[in-house]
Amino acid sequence: MTHQIKTLKNKLRLITIPMAGTKTATVLVMVRTGSKYENKNNSGISHFLEHMFFKGTEKRPDALAISSELDGIGAEFNAFTGKEYTGYWVKAASDKIELAMDVVSDMLLNSKLNEKEIEREKGVIIEELNMYRDNPAMYIEDLFEELLYGNQPAGRDTIGTKENILKFRRQDFMDYLTSQYGAQNTFVCVAGNVGKKQKVKLSFPRKRESRGSTDNSWIPDQVGNDNKEVYGLINKYFSKLKPSDFKEKPPVKEKQSKPEIKLHYKKTDQAHLSLGVRAFSIGRKDEHALKAAAILLGGSMSSRLFIELRERKGLAYSVKTQAEFYTDSGYLTTEAGVPIGKAAEAIKIILNEYKKLAETLVDKKELERTKNLIRGRAAIQLESSDNVASWYGKHMVLRDKILTPEEFLKAMDSVTVKDIQRVAREIFINKGLNLAIIGPFRDEKKFSNLLKI
Secondary structure: OOEEEEEEOOEEEEEEEEEEOOOEEEEEEEEEEOHOOOOOOOOOOOHHHHOOOOOOOOOOOHHHHHHHHOOOOOOEEEEEOOOEEEEEEEEEEHHHHHHHHHHHHHHHHHEEOHHHHHHHHHHHHHHHHHHHOOHHHHHHHHHHHHHHHHHHHHHOOOOOHHHHHHHHHHHHHHHHHHHHHHHHHHEEEEEOOOOOOOEEEOOOOOOHHOOOOOOOOEEEEEEOOOOHHHHHHHHHHHHHOOOOOOOOOEEEEHHHOOEEEEEEEEEOOOOEEEEEEEEEOOOOOOOHHHHHHHHHHHHHOHHHHHHHHHHHHOOOOOEEEEEOOOOOEEEEEEEEEEEHHHHHHHHHHHHHHHHHHHOOOOOOHHHHHHHHHHHHHHHOOOOOOOHHHHHHHHHHHHOOOOOOHHHHHHHHHOOHHHOOOOOHHHHHHEEEHEEEEEEEEOOOOHHHHOOOO
């Protein structure tokens, strides 16, 4: 998928990704900051600030003015805060792209950050926090990262604590905004029906001995020959954003010498567990082998753990394994909700599948099916301009360069069964095991003897 990157005079970078066959365009602003860039005293401020950008500017004085203007053109819009980035996006009919840029830039550059709105929003965010805490299937992810990283930014919830949420004042937001929202760490992605287009059929390199003759020209694309209009709009609406005295995040500290357990006592009907291992950061050569391993284990309805835990044992409705990559850390984990009295059995099954992946080479047909799944999901995902913008924006933030869909699929295509076994042997070791559980449990000893491969 062809893209162009241009840098404005203020150091802000614009990424344009023209797409054939769509009538929409998405404007996504990605800022390289998030909860890993906070400290204990201001933990949660990235997320809170994201909320405040929707509360009004001088031109659009309140939340209703912003939302009604975007609703009036049938746009979809939202924002998100992660550990290492924050994003704001509007998706609309392509002829409304200028209005989308106008609104997003106005929010980021001219928000009033009104004290009364801040006080009102505290209640909203606390209820958001309560919602997550009352949903074990969601909270287990935060609990697992708290287990891995402890009392450092990487281990704290993105939403922050109730104590911090209640104490934030306008100056706290102004200080954080001035420091972290600089042009040099901001990226604007514009994807969809933009520029002049020329259809191009993509064909990905393949190894004939393992792939057969299956066609892999899965995505129509186009070359943007003239993005001057988009570039002009970005200059018009974002040139006032200035570089900042950016505060870099502290490096993640990782140290583990034995299996670790974290219990969160809650009267639940299920035991919600996350059982995983430390892995490695984004950009490492084995990143794609680890992605494939996660999907083999629990990334689909035909994956090993889905079949074993759900279809054969009837222990879970929801089962998933995922590999998470940050710029300075990473992990693989399996999450499942199981009967309280069968938690130990589920843990043994997960660990057994981890062990099998390390000891026995994956069947080549199984790996081929996994690659086809990845290929097909990518094709579906990248039909939508908002997903395309997100793909390119996140890659720029996390890698400081673009890994295109073609390059990603080529890297996945090169993964071998030996690569997966090598990675499995590296990460699936006793001292690297970590288990987080939400349920009516208080005794760690009940589970500690189970954590061995």
